[in-house]
Amino acid sequence: MTSDSHSTSTGTDDPIQFVLVSGFLGAGKTTSLKAMGETLTRRGYTVGMITNDQAEGLVDTSILDDAGGEVEEIPGGCFCCNFDDLLNAAESIVARDADVLLCEPVGSCTDLVATVVNPLRSMYAAEFSVAPLTTVLDPDRVRSYVSDEDAALPEEVRYIFRQQVDEADLVVLNKTDTLPDDEVDELVAGLEGRVGDRPVLPVSALEREGLDEWLSLVVDGVDLADVDDIGASLDVDIDLDDGALAPEGRALTDIDYDTYAEGEARLGWVNMTIDIEGSLPTDRFRRVLMEQLQSTLDEHDIETAHLKFSVAADGNLCHANLTATDGDPGYDGADLGTVEGAQLVLNARAVGDPDRIRGHAVDAVWVAAARTDVDVEVAGSQAFRPAYPEPVHRMDEGPDARTVEESE
Ligand SMILES: Nc1nc2c(ncn2[C@@H]2O[C@H](COP(=O)(O)OP(=O)(O)O)[C@@H](O)[C@H]2O)c(=O)[nH]1
Numbered sequence: 001m002t003s004d005s006h007s008t009s010t011g012t013d014d015p016i017q018f019v020l021v022s023g024f025l026g027a028g029k030t031t032s033l034k035a036m037g038e039t040l041t042r043r044g045y046t047v048g049m050i051t052n053d054q055a056e057g058l059v060d061t062s063i064l065d066d067a068g069g070e071v072e073e074i075p076g077g078c079f080c081c082n083f084d085d086l087l088n089a090a091e092s093i094v095a096r097d098a099d100v101l102l103c104e105p106v107g108s109c110t111d112l113v114a115t116v117v118n119p120l121r122s123m124y125a126a127e128f129s130v131a132p133l134t135t136v137l138d139p140d141r142v143r144s145y146v147s148d149e150d151a152a153l154p155e156e157v158r159y160i161f162r163q164q165v166d167e168a169d170l171v172v173l174n175k176t177d178t179l180p181d182d183e184v185d186e187l188v189a190g191l192e193g194r195v196g197d198r199p200v201l202p203v204s205a206l207e208r209e210g211l212d213e214w215l216s217l218v219v220d221g222v223d224l225a226d227v228d229d230i231g232a233s234l235d236v237d238i239d240l241d242d243g244a245l246a247p248e249g250r251a252l253t254d255i256d257y258d259t260y261a262e263g264e265a266r267l268g269w270v271n272m273t274i275d276i277e278g279s280l281p282t283d284r285f286r287r288v289l290m291e292q293l294q295s296t297l298d299e300h301d302i303e304t305a306h307l308k309f310s311v312a313a314d315g316n317l318c319h320a321n322l323t324a325t326d327g328d329p330g331y332d333g334a335d336l337g338t339v340e341g342a343q344l345v346l347n348a349r350a351v352g353d354p355d356r357i358r359g360h361a362v363d364a365v366w367v368a369a370a371r372t373d374v375d376v377e378v379a380g381s382q383a384f385r386p387a388y389p390e391p392v393h394r395m396d397e398g399p400d401a402r403t404v405e406e407s408e
């Protein structure tokens with residue numbers, strides 16, 4: 001990264017805005033980034049996006065690519081463990097004249113303030129203005145978080161979820177379109193009881209409700225107190241204290257890396273790329289495949305954190321998503337109709353042995369192929385557990401704290 005200040009497409013030398021949207025697997029980070037990117041582009045910003053994963057071949061990257069804008073993917077581990085790759089990707093996007101960078105860290109990653117936000121603020125303040133950290137939450141996971149009820153995910157995995165909430169400057173309750181108003185109020189109140197003075201914003205990234213408020217808080221640099229009628233586009237009462245955002249971040253000071261690592265290691269990660277040959281009825285295929293995946297995971301008692309796949313053909317894309325084994329699948333993207341040949345990219349993050357999860361996924365693909373009368377060939381596949389997180393930098397006392405390297 002050069003130390004020259006960036007010349008933005010708006011003609012100023014301001015540091016470019018660096019927006020991190022954290023949150024557990026399946027919470028809606030990619031959907032939020034897509035919505036934010038499109039809204040900001042309409043407002044005249046040049047937007048860059050960075051996706052991140054433990055392995056290559058991300059459905060997210062293709063979804064965001066599909067939304068337009070510049071997208072870089074950082075595979076092979078989280079931002080904190082690949083800090084230099086994050087900088088290189090950011091630099092490459094900055095070189096293409098972006099004003100705003102929207103970044104999605106791996107959904108099982110936490111401690112981002114100490115390992116990404118503070119190092120950027122400390123060492124790269126001339127290049128980047130790092131926005132308050134948002135953590136996006138799925139209502140089902142919030143329900144068990146606020147009620148302390150037994151949840152589908154193991155305790156070590158829920159530990160990661162709690163750390164993600166604890167370090168947020170802004171907490172977003174997403175997917176409010178799936179809830180009646182009184183339940184939104186109830187979950188917001190439950191979260192407010194947990195997060196102290198930090199704002200809780202109800203949002204539907206899918207329906208783009210609450211998005212303007214969110215953008216005002218993290219991108220436009222508008223103080224909370226200056227946002228008129230916050231929540232006006234939402235049909236709920238929200239209680240935001242004026243000026244509550246803490247721009248300095250909230251580094252986790254007592255995070256236990258062993259528990260964090262154990263939580264990540266409870267999750268098996270599978271990424272597969274599959275070539276499909278023949279005349280493919282895409283909608284039927286994706287529904288049969290999702291049905292098969294869901295029933296085989298259920299049968300083998302494997303809890304899903306986030307499973308998604310995309311089918312690409314003729315430059316178009318459709319996808320399917322599942323965020324709990326017994327949840328309702330989501331289907332979106334273009335209706336591709338019947339196509340001649342396609343490429344399937346499948347990403348699964350679930351609680352269990354990665355090789356077994358991959359085996360179940362391959363079986364499901366075979367069944368879906370047989371039922372739709374097409375041939376499939378696995379072009380690439382990876383199955384693994386994430387490695388112990390080893391951040392390049394760790395500054396939990398603010399921008400002046402020492403890095404891990406320096407302190408060793
Ligand atoms: N109903 C609804 N679904 C959403 C919303 N945001 C995300 N989703 C769905 O939740 C699933 C996971 O979303 P995604 O953005 O991929 O989550 P990520 O893993 O955090 O990036 C997908 O099926 C999305 O369509 C929302 O606001 N409302």
Ligand SMILES: [Mg+2]
Nearest residue numbers: 029030060104
């Ligand atoms: Mg994502």
